[in-house]
Amino acid sequence: MGLRKRRHEFYETEETVTVTIFDRGADPDQVHVRLEPRKLTYQNGDKVLTLQPLKGQIDPDKRDFVVGKMKVEVRLNKAAYGRWGALLGDAPDILANYTVPPTSSTASTSKKKNWEGITTEILSSDKEKTSEEDPNVGGDSTVNDFFRKIFADADDDTRRAMMKSFQESGGTTLSTNWDEVKKGKVEVKPPSGSEWKKWN
Numbered sequence: 001m002g003l004r005k006r007r008h009e010f011y012e013t014e015e016t017v018t019v020t021i022f023d024r025g026a027d028p029d030q031v032h033v034r035l036e037p038r039k040l041t042y043q044n045g046d047k048v049l050t051l052q053p054l055k056g057q058i059d060p061d062k063r064d065f066v067v068g069k070m071k072v073e074v075r076l077n078k079a080a081y082g083r084w085g086a087l088l089g090d091a092p093d094i095l096a097n098y099t100v101p102p103t104s105s106t107a108s109t110s111k112k113k114n115w116e117g118i119t120t121e122i123l124s125s126d127k128e129k130t131s132e133e134d135p136n137v138g139g140d141s142t143v144n145d146f147f148r149k150i151f152a153d154a155d156d157d158t159r160r161a162m163m164k165s166f167q168e169s170g171g172t173t174l175s176t177n178w179d180e181v182k183k184g185k186v187e188v189k190p191p192s193g194s195e196w197k198k199w200n
Helices: 104-109 115-125 140-153 156-168
Strands: 008-012 016-022 031-036 039-044 047-051 058-067 071-078
Touching: 031 058, 031 071, 039 071, 140 156
Parallel strands: none
Antiparallel strands: 008 016, 016 071, 031 039, 039 047, 058 071
C-alpha cells in the first residue's frame, strides 16, 4: 500500500524544513527515512512515500525524525539559508554544482578539549589577591572597611568632622578636618558629570 496519496504537510524556517507524514500507528522499528540532496523517501513496512524533487537542496547527513501515534515528523536541514515557499518544485537548484566548504566550527569540533587541565589552570591562576597587591580587590566592601578603620582609630574631632561632612553633603564629601568643617555647612560636591538634585 503506497503512501503517495496520504496526507503530508510541511513547515519551514530559514534553516530547516519539517515534513509531517500522517501515518497512524507507525511502528518506530519499521520506519526508515532515506535522504538525497533533493529527495526524501519514507518507508514504514510496505508503505513507501517518495517526495521529489524537493524545492531546494537538503543536507542528507543532518536529519532527525519522531514517530508519534498519528504522524511522523521528519526534520531536514537546508543546505542553503532561506525560505522555499513550497515543499516540492522544479526550481533551479543553485547548489547543484556547489560544494559547501567545511566551516571553522565544524573543524574545531573534532579537536578534543582537556577540560580538566583548563579547570586546573584557571583555578591555579585565580588565587586571591590582597588589597596591598590590588587596591580594587573587594570593591565597595574594601572601601567601607578602610573608612571604618579610619573612623575607629580617629579622635573625637575627626569622628565629628567625618559625620558632619558626610551628612551635610549628602554623602558626596568626607572630611577628617574638624577645624574646616566646624566653620559652616559642608557643600554638596557631586562627582564630575553628575548633577545634585534635592528630593522632597
